Amino acid sequence: xxxxxPWLILxxxxxxxxxxxxFTLRWKSLSGAISIGAVLISFCCxxxxxxxxxTSAPEFVWLDLKPIFRVxxxxxLDQLSRTMAVLVSGVGALIHIYSLGYMRDDExxxxxxxxxxxxxxxMLGIVFANNxxxxxxxxxxxxxxxxxxxGHWFFRDxxxxxxxxxxxxxxxxDFGFMTGILMIWMTTGSVVFAEIAPRMPTFGxxxxxVAIVALLVFCGAVGKSAQFPxxxxxxxxxxxxxxxxxxxxxxxMVAAGVYMLVRVAFIIQASQTALLVVAWIGTITAVMAALxxxxxxxxxxxxAYSTLSQLGYMVxxxxxASNDAAMFHLFTHAFFKALLFLAAGSVIVMLHHExxxxxxxxxxxxxxxxxxxxxxxxxxxxxCPPFSGFFSKDAIIAVAYERNPxxxxxxxxxxxxxxxxVIRMLVTVFFGNPRSDSAREGRESPPVMTMPLxxxxxxxxxxxxxxxxxxxxxxxxxxxxxxxxVVPVLAIIALxxxxxLAIALYRGRATEAVEVELLRRxxxxxxxxxxxxxxxxxxxxxxxxxxxRWVIDAGAVGGSSRGTWGIGALLRLIQVGNLQAYAFLxxxxxxxxxxxxxxx
Amino acid sequence: MITLGDYLVVSAILFTIGFAGVMLRRNLxxxxxxxxxxxxxxxxxxxxxxxxxxxxxxxxxxxxQVFVFFxxxxxxxxVAVGLALLVALxxxxxxxxxxxxxxxxx
Numbered sequence: 001x002x003x004x005x006p007w008l009i010l011x012x013x014x015x016x017x018x019x020x021x022x023f024t025l026r027w028k029s030l031s032g033a034i035s036i037g038a039v040l041i042s043f044c045c046x047x048x049x050x051x052x053x054x055t056s057a058p059e060f061v062w063l064d065l066k067p068i069f070r071v072x073x074x075x076x077l078d079q080l081s082r083t084m085a086v087l088v089s090g091v092g093a094l095i096h097i098y099s100l101g102y103m104r105d106d107e108x109x110x111x112x113x114x115x116x117x118x119x120x121x122x123m124l125g126i127v128f129a130n131n132x133x134x135x136x137x138x139x140x141x142x143x144x145x146x147x148x149x150x151g152h153w154f155f156r157d158x159x160x161x162x163x164x165x166x167x168x169x170x171x172x173x174d175f176g177f178m179t180g181i182l183m184i185w186m187t188t189g190s191v192v193f194a195e196i197a198p199r200m201p202t203f204g205x206x207x208x209x210v211a212i213v214a215l216l217v218f219c220g221a222v223g224k225s226a227q228f229p230x231x232x233x234x235x236x237x238x239x240x241x242x243x244x245x246x247x248x249x250x251x252x253m254v255a256a257g258v259y260m261l262v263r264v265a266f267i268i269q270a271s272q273t274a275l276l277v278v279a280w281i282g283t284i285t286a287v288m289a290a291l292x293x294x295x296x297x298x299x300x301x302x303x304a305y306s307t308l309s310q311l312g313y314m315v316x317x318x319x320x321a322s323n324d325a326a327m328f329h330l331f332t333h334a335f336f337k338a339l340l341f342l343a344a345g346s347v348i349v350m351l352h353h354e355x356x357x358x359x360x361x362x363x364x365x366x367x368x369x370x371x372x373x374x375x376x377x378x379x380x381x382x383x384c385p386p387f388s389g390f391f392s393k394d395a396i397i398a399v400a401y402e403r404n405p406x407x408x409x410x411x412x413x414x415x416x417x418x419x420x421x422v423i424r425m426l427v428t429v430f431f432g433n434p435r436s437d438s439a440r441e442g443r444e445s446p447p448v449m450t451m452p453l454x455x456x457x458x459x460x461x462x463x464x465x466x467x468x469x470x471x472x473x474x475x476x477x478x479x480x481x482x483x484x485x486v487v488p489v490l491a492i493i494a495l496x497x498x499x500x501l502a503i504a505l506y507r508g509r510a511t512e513a514v515e516v517e518l519l520r521r522x523x524x525x526x527x528x529x530x531x532x533x534x535x536x537x538x539x540x541x542x543x544x545x546x547x548x549r550w551v552i553d554a555g556a557v558g559g560s561s562r563g564t565w566g567i568g569a570l571l572r573l574i575q576v577g578n579l580q581a582y583a584f585l586x587x588x589x590x591x592x593x594x595x596x597x598x599x600x
Numbered sequence: 601m602i603t604l605g606d607y608l609v610v611s612a613i614l615f616t617i618g619f620a621g622v623m624l625r626r627n628l629x630x631x632x633x634x635x636x637x638x639x640x641x642x643x644x645x646x647x648x649x650x651x652x653x654x655x656x657x658x659x660x661x662x663x664x665q666v667f668v669f670f671x672x673x674x675x676x677x678x679v680a681v682g683l684a685l686l687v688a689l690x691x692x693x694x695x696x697x698x699x700x701x702x703x704x705x706x
Contacts, residue, residue, distance in 0.1 A: 572706040575704060575705065575706050576705060577701075577702035577703065577704045577705025577706070578698075578699065578702070578705075579698045579701060580622070580623050580624070580698060583622050583623055584623050587619060587623070
């Protein structure tokens with residue numbers, strides 16, 4: 001019985017997805033109930049195995065090509081995966097319940113819940129995978145379900161395009177990831193994590209090779225966790241329903257990249273170059289996304305860029321070789337970002353799908369619970385003590401202070417920007433006067449939506465404290481207490497500056513105060529990529545057209561036909577139709593024969 | 601004395617005249633006659649060789665003369681067939697001029 005629980009965690013959502021897809025598509029409420037039941041089963045089993053540290057799950061071998069390639073299908077049950085499972089299934093359960101309220105009137109409710117269950121199955125598969133191939137399979141499955149869920153309202157062009165963009169962009173990262181996996185398999189002979197780790201030190205002399213492998217594996221995280229330069233899909237993914245944005249694009253799927261990096265940290269930490277690249281890419285993502293977020297008008301887009309920025313922080317922590325700080329921030333971020341998205345969803349749906357912050361305003365009186373929970377999430381996000389975000393973000397900044405001063409400066413600047421745009425959003429949406437009819441008429445959401453908000457708000461508030469968090473992770477601050485002096489003070493100063501500037505600029509305003517076109521247009525990344533893809537295709541198409549028209553048509557086909565014709569024209573001249581000419585040639589032939597036979 | 605060489609020269613001249621006739625004359629009947637002339641030139645050289653070679657045991661070598669009989673027979677058969685072809689051709693084309701037979705021209 002002991003070894004059955006871990007498999008149940010995986011199989012319950014899978015069974016739910018199968019049952020809904022095959023049988024209950026017509027009965028929408030039943031589909032919702034099945035899906036919620038399955039995720040609650042997963043959550044309970046996760047809690048059970050979390051509390052018993054001595055569980056093991058039987059592994060069965062899926063593919064065995066002795067002795068070259070062996071792929072088991074097993075579950076790794078260390079502390080990291082067990083706590084991650086509790087997080088994923090817990091936040092997932094809350095979001096499933098919230099979805100009941102949010103998607104109440106939607107036509108595609110059944111297929112939504114089926115996709116959501118499939119996503120839970122895939123995400124838990126990533127959490128529990130014990131080898132690269134299994135991880136990659138679930139990785140791709142997560143990307144697929146993300147595609148399905150972003151494009152839930154597929155009849156909308158923007159949603160369908162966004163789903164394509166997400167899938168294709170992450171696919172590019174996955175290509176690098178697969179190459180990295182193949183290189184690892186080629187050199188170590190195994191894809192199982194536990195077997196690769198002890199073989200890593202044997203590559204001591206091949207620094208460049210290890211760096212390349214580590215960076216290729218990192219490519220997977222660049223795609224899935226939307227780091228620069230593959231960050232373009234995440235803001236567009238906001239076309240999906242808000243609970244999807246909360247679950248997939250805030251709390252779990254994008255965190256899968258960071259989780260994977262922590263899981264295979266022994267590969268990345270084998271190369272200093274790779275660590276440096278990872279840290280800087282995380283930093284660049286963090287600051288770039290924060291800059292863009294200061295100029296966005298759609299509430300979900302602001303939160304999306306905020307997610308990008310926080311993911312940048314997590315990747316930065318991984319690059320600074322501090323997995324604990326990264327995982328701690330991943331946890332607290334899951335809570336407060338899911339909370340923020342769900343609260344934003346509550347605002348959106350109660351304002352009849354209005355998403356522009358300049359059309360909201362004064363909502364703290366009309367939607368009090370949403371306001372209080374959103375405020376808690378916002379304070380956690382900007383790192384205000386005593387909320388959880390303060391501890392986790394502080395841990396990362398402290399590590400940066402110790403190990404890489406330039407990154408520390410940038411991280412601090414990003415913290416300032418984070419405070420700025422979050423308070424800008426808070427002030428514009430909830431304070432001031434209502435700026436449109438839908439804002440004037442908004443009412444509070446039903447309890448099925450506000451209960452998850454309250455639960456998440458409690459977690460976001462308390463999640464950072466040692467007594468709570470120590471159960472989950474080794475806290476970074478407890479390991480290096482000597483960094484506890486100057487860094488929190490600097491962080492709080494940055495916070496206060498950001499908050500103050502935002503309140504001063506945006507208090508009581510009905511329109512945007514500052515317009516920076518470069519940031520508004522997201523550094524023109526989409527336009528640049530569009531131009532790049534257009535010209536690459538154009539070039540390839542022209543080369544292909546040239547080859548087709550001149551080499552194949554004119555050269556090979558035309559050449560062989562005309563060549564044959566030409567030789568034929570030459571040979572035709574022999575056939576004169578004159579009998580006596582033929583006789584003459586006969587005679588010539590005989591003379592030649594005699595010459596060769598007798599004289600030579 | 602008339603030697604073997606003289607006979608061979610005569611045979612060669614006859615052969616050449618016959619070959620020239622095949623190449624240069626336009627009337628099919630004359631071409632057939634020239635063809636006969638070439639065959640007879642070959643016969644002549646065969647007989648000449650037979651006349652001037654004496655075998656190992658003192659007797660002349662008659663192999664060539666026997667060969668001449670074969671050649672004559674073949675020539676006769678060939679002329680029969682050739683004349684039949686010619687008659688058929690004349691009936692079809694109303695001409696014996698070889699320059700008019702150009703179906704195989706491109």
